[in-house]
Amino acid sequence: MDALLTAFGLIFHLNVLWVIVASAAFGMFVGAMPGLTATMATALLVPVTFFMDPVPALGAIVTATAMAIFAGDIPAAMLRIPGTPASAAYTDESYAMSKKGELDLNLGVNLVFSVLGGLVGVVILILCAPALAEVAINFSSFEYFWLALLGLTCAVFMTTEDPLKGITSLVFGLLINCIGIDPTAGYPRFTFGSVELLQGVSFIPAMIGMFALSELLRGAVSVDQQGAPLAQKIGNIFNGVWEVFKKYWFNFLRGSALGVAIGALPGAGADIAAWISFAISKRFSKTPEKFGTGHIEGIVDATSANNSALGGAWIPALVFGIPGDSITAIVIGVLYMKGMNPGPTVFLQNPQFIYAVFIIFVLANLLMLPLGWAAIKSAKQILRVPRNVLLPIILLFCMVGAYSMTNSVYGIIVMLALGVVGWLMEENGFPIAPAILGLVLGEMLEQNFMTSMIKADGSPFGFFERPIAAALGVVTVLIWAMMAWRAATGRRATVAPSEADVAGA
Amino acid sequence: MRANDAINGLVLIILSVALIALTTTFPEFSGQNYGPSLFPRVLSALLIVCGGLLVWRGMAARRAGAPLVAMAAWTRQPWRVVSFFLMLLLLLLYIIFSETVGFIPMAFVTLGVLFLWFGVRPLTALITTVVATMMIYWFFASLLRVPLPRGWLDSIL
Numbered sequence: 001m002d003a004l005l006t007a008f009g010l011i012f013h014l015n016v017l018w019v020i021v022a023s024a025a026f027g028m029f030v031g032a033m034p035g036l037t038a039t040m041a042t043a044l045l046v047p048v049t050f051f052m053d054p055v056p057a058l059g060a061i062v063t064a065t066a067m068a069i070f071a072g073d074i075p076a077a078m079l080r081i082p083g084t085p086a087s088a089a090y091t092d093e094s095y096a097m098s099k100k101g102e103l104d105l106n107l108g109v110n111l112v113f114s115v116l117g118g119l120v121g122v123v124i125l126i127l128c129a130p131a132l133a134e135v136a137i138n139f140s141s142f143e144y145f146w147l148a149l150l151g152l153t154c155a156v157f158m159t160t161e162d163p164l165k166g167i168t169s170l171v172f173g174l175l176i177n178c179i180g181i182d183p184t185a186g187y188p189r190f191t192f193g194s195v196e197l198l199q200g201v202s203f204i205p206a207m208i209g210m211f212a213l214s215e216l217l218r219g220a221v222s223v224d225q226q227g228a229p230l231a232q233k234i235g236n237i238f239n240g241v242w243e244v245f246k247k248y249w250f251n252f253l254r255g256s257a258l259g260v261a262i263g264a265l266p267g268a269g270a271d272i273a274a275w276i277s278f279a280i281s282k283r284f285s286k287t288p289e290k291f292g293t294g295h296i297e298g299i300v301d302a303t304s305a306n307n308s309a310l311g312g313a314w315i316p317a318l319v320f321g322i323p324g325d326s327i328t329a330i331v332i333g334v335l336y337m338k339g340m341n342p343g344p345t346v347f348l349q350n351p352q353f354i355y356a357v358f359i360i361f362v363l364a365n366l367l368m369l370p371l372g373w374a375a376i377k378s379a380k381q382i383l384r385v386p387r388n389v390l391l392p393i394i395l396l397f398c399m400v401g402a403y404s405m406t407n408s409v410y411g412i413i414v415m416l417a418l419g420v421v422g423w424l425m426e427e428n429g430f431p432i433a434p435a436i437l438g439l440v441l442g443e444m445l446e447q448n449f450m451t452s453m454i455k456a457d458g459s460p461f462g463f464f465e466r467p468i469a470a471a472l473g474v475v476t477v478l479i480w481a482m483m484a485w486r487a488a489t490g491r492r493a494t495v496a497p498s499e500a501d502v503a504g505a
Numbered sequence: 506m507r508a509n510d511a512i513n514g515l516v517l518i519i520l521s522v523a524l525i526a527l528t529t530t531f532p533e534f535s536g537q538n539y540g541p542s543l544f545p546r547v548l549s550a551l552l553i554v555c556g557g558l559l560v561w562r563g564m565a566a567r568r569a570g571a572p573l574v575a576m577a578a579w580t581r582q583p584w585r586v587v588s589f590f591l592m593l594l595l596l597l598l599y600i601i602f603s604e605t606v607g608f609i610p611m612a613f614v615t616l617g618v619l620f621l622w623f624g625v626r627p628l629t630a631l632i633t634t635v636v637a638t639m640m641i642y643w644f645f646a647s648l649l650r651v652p653l654p655r656g657w658l659d660s661i662l
Contacts, residue, residue, distance in 0.1 A: 168555040185541045187532060392620055399599060409603060424506070427577070428513055
């Protein structure tokens with residue numbers, strides 16, 4: 001209880017509240033601009049939050065991402081371009097509604113159900129995380145090794161159309177992480193005598209490169225292509241939302257629950273949650289023939305799911321230090337830099353910090369209602385900001401951000417190198433998320449692997465001696481076996497939408 | 506630029522072999538056959554397997570008539586190709602010259618050149634360049650105390 005009061009004290013502070021409101025506005029803008037994603041918002045925020053205390057820093061990230069995921073729905077409805085990939089699943093449906101003249105209802109439903117879905121996500125996070133942490137407190141290096149491996153396996157299994165390229169991307173990320181002083185013996189690996197490489201590839205510049213610079217490079221070649229928003233007047237967006245809730249409350253609950261579950265799986269975040277819940281909504285709908293004609297039902301499912309997934313992703317991140325999506329991957333990187341290693345011990349030693357995260361989550365979702373309304377009302381002005389002005393400014397921001405992480409041009413070099421690598425990877429169908437997870441989890445995986453090897457004296461059976469370790473190990477090995485079997489029989493081991501699904505949706 | 510998977514696989518295999526070659530210089534510890542080289546070697550071996558599978562798949566695609574390298578549509582429009590490389594070039598110039606020239610002049614050049622190339626009207630470009638450079642300098646250098654290089658303007662700032 002004391003901790004809870006301390007947490008309130010940490011948050012209801014003028015500085016912290018100011019940071020939360022400012023990052024909310026920033027998140028709304030980035031989310032609403034097509035081509036700028038929620039992950040990019042996080043990557044751009046991190047250099048700024050780096051100079052803050054942990055609570056406002058996390059508050060900024062939580063708020064900005066929650067806003068960005070909702071704001072992505074606005075251009076989806078008005079331009080038929082999703083503002084973030086998380087809105088892609090129902091962009092066509094939203095646009096069809098707008099063309100029928102139901103733009104107001106669509107935006108109202110998106111806003112209200114984003115808020116509600118986000119709140120469901122927080123509630124489940126609050127209920128699950130401390131309970132799981134109590135279990136996790138007894139884990140040793142064996143359990144953490146299997147958990148990290150299971151997390152990485154999930155990342156490949158969940159996110160990619162093409163498991164082979166997913167694994168390649170993951171191994172590549174893990175190898176980048178090998179650069180620098182190795183965690184057990186302290187020997188500098190692959191540094192070629194460079195002092196700056198001793199501490200490894202700087203994580204945040206790498207992130208800015210892979211998520212922001214690669215996106216800017218893609219944007220640079222289409223800078224003159226800007227969509228024109230529908231010339232509809234926006235009236236009272238809350239008209240009719242209550243009727244939708246009464247009719248589709250089950251869809252809302254199902255979408256939110258599914259979103260949390262998918263968000264909690266490592267590697268899969270809001271975008272996959274939206275795709276899957278939209279597909280499930282259509283599958284179990286009483287009127288599946290209406291889908292595609294501007295029908296609200298699937299949107300209720302999916303817009304709740306992508307916001308609840310945000311909360312879900314924090315469950316494994318806070319409890320085990322294993323990110324649930326690429327946003328929490330960045331968060332974990334930030335926590336490590338601040339000397340707070342995420343894991344069950346944080347729940348014991350710094351419970352006020354965990355409560356602070358919970359409170360910020362609730363606050364951010366409540367704040368979304370008025371700010372989202374304001375964003376919708378000013379959507380036409382936001383969408384008119386010319387891309388040819390925006391892109392160079394973001395580039396400069398990335399440069400300064402990467403520089404400020406190392407206080408030298410080394411950060412910019414890392415950003416440039418990994419930005420080009422990230423761009424090449426995307427062009428060739430290698431997903432970026434597994435590489436980032438490899439980069440974040442690599443050290444944890446190697447450290448626990450080496451410690452376990454030393455403890456077990458090199459015997460592989462040591463990895464299966466403790467009951468939880470054995471269970472985790474068997475599950476991991478089973479998933480591998482299943483993936484290998486599916487690959488051998490030629491079936492796709494994936495749940496992500498294939499191109500055929502996208503075309504048919 | 507979408508290269509055939511055989512090329513991607515080959516690049517990965519060459520990279521992994523080079524990494525394994527580098528690990529041979531790592532020290533071993535007596536009485537323990539797992540040192541700093543173990544983890545990179547396991548990963549490199551995995552990457553070789555992935556690379557091999559990619560080559561195999563790429564060859565199959567090649568036999569089915571897939572091209573070695575497929576260029577995206579924008580690469581046939583010189584204006585877009587220049588836009589792409591201009592961003593990289595400006596980044597490179599910043600990396601090389603920012604320490605001597607300083608942040609403000611380099612940011613000015615980076616923004617100005619990109620704005621004009623992207624077709625922003627000269628007056629708007631000028632105003633936005635000045636305002637954006639000053640805002641970012643103020644925010645990072647004054648507020649967050651990042652030591653952005655002063656360079657030529659050292660005596661004024």
